[in-house]
Amino acid sequence: xxxxxxxxxxxxxxxxxxxxxxxxxxxxxxxxxxxxxxxxxxxxxxxxxxxxxxxxxxxxxxxxxxxxxxxxxxxxxxxxxxxxxxxxxxxxxxxxxxxxxxxxxxxxxxxxxxxxxxxxxxxxxxxxxxxxxxxxxxxxxxxxxxxxxxxxxxxxxxxxxxxxxxxxxxxxxxxxxxxxxxxxxxxxxxxxxxxxxxxxxxxxxxxxxxxxxxxxxxxxxxxxxxxxxxxxxxxxxxxxxxxxxxxxxxxxxxxxxxxxxxxxxxxxxxxxxxxxxxxxxxxxxxxxxxxxxxxxxxxxxxxxxxxxxxxxxxxxxxxxxxxxxxxxxxxxxxxxxxxxxxxxxxxxxxxxxxxxxxxxxxxxxxxxx
Amino acid sequence: xxxxxxxxxxxxxxxxxxxxxxxxxxxxxxxxxxxxxxxxxxxxxxxxxxxxxxxxxxxxxxxxxxxxxxxxxxxxxxxxxxxxxxxxxxxxxxxxxxxxxxxxxxxxxxxxxxxxxxxxxxxxxxxxxxxxxxxxxxxxxxxxxxxxxxxxxxxxxxxxxxxxxxxxxxxxxxxxxxxxxxxxxxxxxxxxxxxxxxxxxxxxxxxxxxxxxxxxxxxxxxxxxxxxxxxxxxxxxxxxxxxxxxxxxxxxxxxxxxxxxxxxxxxxxxxxxxxxxxxxxxxxxxxxxxxxxxxxxxxxxxxxxxxxxxxxxxxxxxxxxxxx
Numbered sequence: 124x125x126x127x128x129x130x131x132x133x134x135x136x137x138x139x140x141x142x143x144x145x146x147x148x149x150x151x152x153x154x155x156x157x158x159x160x161x162x163x164x165x166x167x168x169x170x171x172x173x174x175x176x177x178x179x180x181x182x183x184x185x186x187x188x189x190x191x192x193x194x195x196x197x198x199x200x201x202x203x204x205x206x207x208x209x210x211x212x213x214x215x216x217x218x219x220x221x222x223x224x225x226x227x228x229x230x231x232x233x234x235x236x237x238x239x240x241x242x243x244x245x246x247x248x249x250x251x252x253x254x255x256x257x258x259x260x261x262x263x264x265x266x267x268x269x270x271x272x273x274x275x276x277x278x279x280x281x282x283x284x285x286x287x288x289x290x291x292x293x294x295x296x297x298x299x300x301x302x303x304x305x306x307x308x309x310x311x312x313x314x315x316x317x318x319x320x321x322x323x324x325x326x327x328x329x330x331x332x333x334x335x336x337x338x339x340x341x342x343x344x345x346x347x348x349x350x351x352x353x354x355x356x357x358x359x360x361x362x363x364x365x366x367x368x369x370x371x372x373x374x375x376x377x378x379x380x381x382x383x384x385x386x387x388x389x390x391x392x393x394x395x396x397x398x399x400x401x402x403x404x405x406x407x408x409x410x411x412x413x414x415x416x417x418x419x420x421x422x423x424x425x426x427x428x429x430x431x432x433x434x435x436x437x438x439x440x441x442x443x444x445x446x447x448x449x450x451x452x453x454x455x456x457x458x459x460x461x462x463x464x465x466x467x468x469x470x471x472x473x474x475x476x477x478x479x480x481x482x483x484x485x486x487x488x489x490x491x492x
Numbered sequence: 493x494x495x496x497x498x499x500x501x502x503x504x505x506x507x508x509x510x511x512x513x514x515x516x517x518x519x520x521x522x523x524x525x526x527x528x529x530x531x532x533x534x535x536x537x538x539x540x541x542x543x544x545x546x547x548x549x550x551x552x553x554x555x556x557x558x559x560x561x562x563x564x565x566x567x568x569x570x571x572x573x574x575x576x577x578x579x580x581x582x583x584x585x586x587x588x589x590x591x592x593x594x595x596x597x598x599x600x601x602x603x604x605x606x607x608x609x610x611x612x613x614x615x616x617x618x619x620x621x622x623x624x625x626x627x628x629x630x631x632x633x634x635x636x637x638x639x640x641x642x643x644x645x646x647x648x649x650x651x652x653x654x655x656x657x658x659x660x661x662x663x664x665x666x667x668x669x670x671x672x673x674x675x676x677x678x679x680x681x682x683x684x685x686x687x688x689x690x691x692x693x694x695x696x697x698x699x700x701x702x703x704x705x706x707x708x709x710x711x712x713x714x715x716x717x718x719x720x721x722x723x724x725x726x727x728x729x730x731x732x733x734x735x736x737x738x739x740x741x742x743x744x745x746x747x748x749x750x751x752x753x754x755x756x757x758x759x760x761x762x763x764x765x766x767x768x769x770x771x772x773x774x775x776x777x778x779x780x781x782x783x784x785x786x787x788x789x790x791x792x793x794x795x796x797x798x799x800x801x802x803x804x805x806x807x808x809x810x811x812x813x814x815x816x
Binding site: 213244245246247249250254256257258263264266267268271272273274275276277278279280281282283285286292304305308309311312315469470471472473476477478 | 517543544548549551553554556557558559560561562563564565566567569581584585588589592593594595596597598599600601602633634636656657658686733736737
């Protein structure tokens with residue numbers, strides 16, 4: 124097992140890094156991954172980036188109202204996705220996780236359906252874009268309220284422990300979420316119960332416009348774990364294999380009954396907070412340009428080149444293949460059309476009580492008139 | 493058949509449901525070893541163990557949020573909030589997560605959980621041990637809200653709430669915990685959520701109430717009977733969804749409606765009942781519907797008795813309706 128082979132230090136001063144910016148493998152162990160597995164990471168990161176670019180186009184051409192770009196988070200998100208047992212473990216994501224849910228296997232047509240808020244959305248167009256969820260994949264539908272999914276992740280993990288399902292709950296969030304009371308409540312309770320849950324912070328150092336220096340006086344996010352009596356891991360989230368190996372290590376640790384962990388994946392946010400945000404008001408173009416120099420996909424490309432697994436022709440073909448897949452999915456989603464307006468009254472309760480029947484009847488009559 | 497108090501009936505329901513379904517569990521502050529500050533969970537941890545009757549950190553957000561995750565993952569959690577007044581630190585979990593999970597996921601995920609909480613005044617608790625916040629919950633689509641007033645109902649409704657597929661806020665008027673006693677069968681029975689109880693039949697006036705003030709409402713009806721006025725008394729039991737049919741049938745017969753509640757008046761459950769009756773039975777009413785409620789102040793300590801609906805206040809309002 125990986126766990127026997129690789130143990131990572133908690134509370135390290137420097138971020139845990141396995142691939143350096145030049146693409147060199149710098150870990151004291153061999154990764155043991157096949158060429159196919161290594162290329163799979165690249166494919167998922169590239170797909171995440173292309174999805175992000177496509178969503179930006181959808182917003183700019185007025186075909187959707189909102190997106191929360193995830194460019195810069197790809198290594199972290201793909202690392203997390205590969206560390207879970209898909210369809211077995213549970214994921215509690217937040218709104219900047221479309222690259223993560225894509226890598227988890229959510230069909231692109233569902234992602235576009237959710238983005239368009241139409242009938243291709245398994246959640247029936249109920250929420251803003253960037254709020255995915257999937258029952259078959261155990262992906263707990265995103266809730267806008269920041270950090271409100273932390274205590275539910277803890278609860279699900281307690282259920283996993285009590286019923287010995289050998290599952291793990293993985294819960295992701297941004298740096299701003301760690302200031303919410305519900306974050307504290309959820310992490311604390313999980314630690315007391317030694318519940319099989321892994322808390323992963325995708326720390327891009329900006330909560331909309333508020334810099335991490337105004338968010339917390341802690342030296343980093345990972346050290347917060349100390350106060351809860353659980354290990355915290357400070358990881359270079361621009362390094363897909365570091366993200367993968369550390370998250371996998373703590374996921375399997377949780378599965379083995381050793382309790383929760385906190386992982387901080389240090390990333391950059393290349394875009395604004397959302398399509399409704401103007402990041403030039405608070406982030407200098409020099410800072411952004413320096414961040415873009417550290418593109419996680421480029422770093423991994425250099426690594427693959429050194430492994431003899433990357434060449435321009437292969438990458439171009441892959442890019443075209445993914446772009447075509449996404450375009451096909453988008454077209455399919457666009458064909459789905461508007462959700463039935465009377466679905467507005469469904470899923471409030473398991474069955475419609477009299478007052479919702481009355482209100483539904485009123486709207487039905489208005490629509491017929 | 494044992495004669496039990498309301499809090500004992502709650503304990504019976506929890507005990508029976510824990511025994512019946514291994515997915516059922518209890519979580520909250522002091523619910524384990526202590527058996528709850530009102531002893532609603534007395535003896536249950538000893539019987540079912542610390543995993544199924546779980547003492548939690550002092551955090552309503554943790555209790556309610558964990559209940560959401562437990563329920564979504566397949567358990568049937570019964571969360572105890574020590575006093576209704578302390579639900580507010582956990583309200584985002586109740587309003588943003590529990591109430592909307594089914595809706596926001598398009599029915600993919602659900603939160604079948606019960607949130608029990610002692611509510612209401614009359615125990616010299618000041619404003620943070622006396623509130624009746626049911627209107628907040630009733631105003632949040634996705635939640636069902638039950639307020640009990642008798643031991644028999646408490647047991648049957650709590651069992652229904654635990655088996656319900658939606659989140660149910662279950663309010664227990666603390667001043668009735670040991671003040672009312674009646675025979676409660678030890679076998680399994682359910683009382684449906686959303687059905688009111690006709691406590692007394694009459695043709696002259698309809699009194700609608702629920703929870704704590706049911707006591708004063710029934711006393712007022714008895715006094716009216718002595719004076720020759722036959723009041724029909726309805727105990728709503730569920731305030732969301734409330735039993736409109738039973739209320740309209742009664743008011744169609746009597747032509748007069750008085751709603752009694754100890755919650756603040758403005759934007760209250762009492763207002764909702766009065767407004768609906770006005771809309772639907774306007775031309776059959778003999779007088780405008782009236783409300784006897786708590787006042788729009790924080791719950792006061794020194795003026796406790798003045799704040800609560802009294803028999804006299806109910807009788808005076810009834811007289812206004814009858815003399816109209």
